[in-house]
Amino acid sequence: MLIVGDGLAGTLVAWELKEQGVDFEVWSDGSPAASDVAAGMFNPVSFRRLLPVWDAEDHLKSARSRYRMCEQALGISLWHDVPLLRIFPDAAYAALWDQRIEEGHPVAGFIERCAEGDWHASVAAPHGAGRIRQAGWVDVQLLVTKSREFWRDGKRWKMQGWSLEVGCPEGFDAVIDCRGVGAESDLSQFGLQVRPNQGEVLTVRVENAMGDETINNVTWAMPVDSDLIRIGSTYRWDMMKAQVLEATQKELLDKANGARHGAPFAPHQVVGHRAGLRPASPDRRPIIGRVSDERPWYIACNGWGTRGVLIGPRTADWTVKTCMDENWEVPKEVRPDRFRTFTKN
Numbered sequence: 001m002l003i004v005g006d007g008l009a010g011t012l013v014a015w016e017l018k019e020q021g022v023d024f025e026v027w028s029d030g031s032p033a034a035s036d037v038a039a040g041m042f043n044p045v046s047f048r049r050l051l052p053v054w055d056a057e058d059h060l061k062s063a064r065s066r067y068r069m070c071e072q073a074l075g076i077s078l079w080h081d082v083p084l085l086r087i088f089p090d091a092a093y094a095a096l097w098d099q100r101i102e103e104g105h106p107v108a109g110f111i112e113r114c115a116e117g118d119w120h121a122s123v124a125a126p127h128g129a130g131r132i133r134q135a136g137w138v139d140v141q142l143l144v145t146k147s148r149e150f151w152r153d154g155k156r157w158k159m160q161g162w163s164l165e166v167g168c169p170e171g172f173d174a175v176i177d178c179r180g181v182g183a184e185s186d187l188s189q190f191g192l193q194v195r196p197n198q199g200e201v202l203t204v205r206v207e208n209a210m211g212d213e214t215i216n217n218v219t220w221a222m223p224v225d226s227d228l229i230r231i232g233s234t235y236r237w238d239m240m241k242a243q244v245l246e247a248t249q250k251e252l253l254d255k256a257n258g259a260r261h262g263a264p265f266a267p268h269q270v271v272g273h274r275a276g277l278r279p280a281s282p283d284r285r286p287i288i289g290r291v292s293d294e295r296p297w298y299i300a301c302n303g304w305g306t307r308g309v310l311i312g313p314r315t316a317d318w319t320v321k322t323c324m325d326e327n328w329e330v331p332k333e334v335r336p337d338r339f340r341t342f343t344k345n
């Protein structure tokens with residue numbers, strides 16, 4: 001098998017193939033990857049409408065076990081359990097939160113209501129807050145970098161570009177396309193849309209500034225080390241380049257400071273500011289499977305969007321099942337034919 005792209009998608013697909021004892025090679029052209037900048041956060045709750053993320057429980061289970069396996073294989077630490085404190089924006093949101101718990105809504109298993117003041121002294125939460133314990137982050141950059149070294153040492157990695165017109169190179173029986181936004185134009189030939197969603201994230205050096213949980217007031221601030229936090233993210237549809245915008249720094253700091261009583265995060269504390277392009281599908285779910293009758297060897301694995309860390313391991317597993325067994329049914333939520341624009345040619 002040939003995997004093109006060595007971001008999170010290519011990496012997790014490669015580990016899945018390795019687990020199954022299938023021979024593979026990974027190619028990448030070294031172009032900027034969303035995975036190079038991802039904060040790595042996972043959270044089973046979608047806050048806007050206060051619902052569980054699609055199949056959250058199963059994704060969490062697969063993710064935990066797959067990243068643990070990678071930790072053992074590479075001798076590194078990737079998985080960090082960090083609870084998340086959701087600051088309520090107003091009384092109506094607080095009431096919705098309580099209602100979800102009272103009525104035993106499917107999201108209720110993931111959310112807790114915090115007693116007044118049950119949070120770090122630096123946190124401002126005038127309308128109260130709730131907690132998600134099954135949240136945290138995965139060190140995506142460490143996983144991707146160490147995996148690349150591992151494949152390279154095993155002569156399974158090459159710096160080489162690929163596109164659909166190259167076809168299935170000699171010696172391979174399938175190509176798994178994990179090129180993120182790099183696959184945009186090839187997938188558009190089949191009526192499949194992968195739109196670049198530009199995002200930025202800051203790394204800020206502070207000491208004992210906010211306790212040991214992620215604070216979320218739409219913008220989030222996440223502790224990643226004793227004196228380092230990440231603040232993110234932004235979402236823009238009008239940028240086609242992984243380019244940092246100067247104005248974003250102030251925007252993110254101001255928003256994060258909106259949830260603080262303590263000393264505000266300041267520009268001089270910013271030690272990193274990075275941008276990337278998330279590969280987003282129209283319904284925000286991955287696009288997995290064969291997309292072309294004429295090219296049955298071509299398998300798409302794309303559209304990981306904003307939640308690659310959580311949904312990635314199970315999605316990689318489905319991708320590999322698709323490659324290995326032509327009769328295996330790709331789950332309908334991620335099949336290319338769920339889009340009316342899809343043309344299988």
Ligand SMILES: Cc1cc2nc3c(=O)[nH]c(=O)nc-3n(C[C@H](O)[C@H](O)[C@H](O)COP(=O)(O)OP(=O)(O)OC[C@H]3O[C@@H](n4cnc5c(N)ncnc54)[C@H](O)[C@@H]3O)c2cc1C
Nearest residue numbers: 005006007008009034035039040041162180182276308309
């Ligand atoms: C600012 C920001 C913050 C984020 N934070 C989070 C977060 O906290 N949690 C979360 O779950 N997700 C987060 N994400 C989203 C996450 O990054 C993506 O879901 C995930 O990384 C997508 O992985 P991918 O492998 O599909 O794409 P990418 O990481 O973009 O990888 C694509 C790969 O394809 C290669 N490539 C491209 N074109 C070619 C070609 N022609 N030939 C060969 N190789 C090619 C590239 O070099 C790269 O290796 C964030 C994204 C951004 C931008």
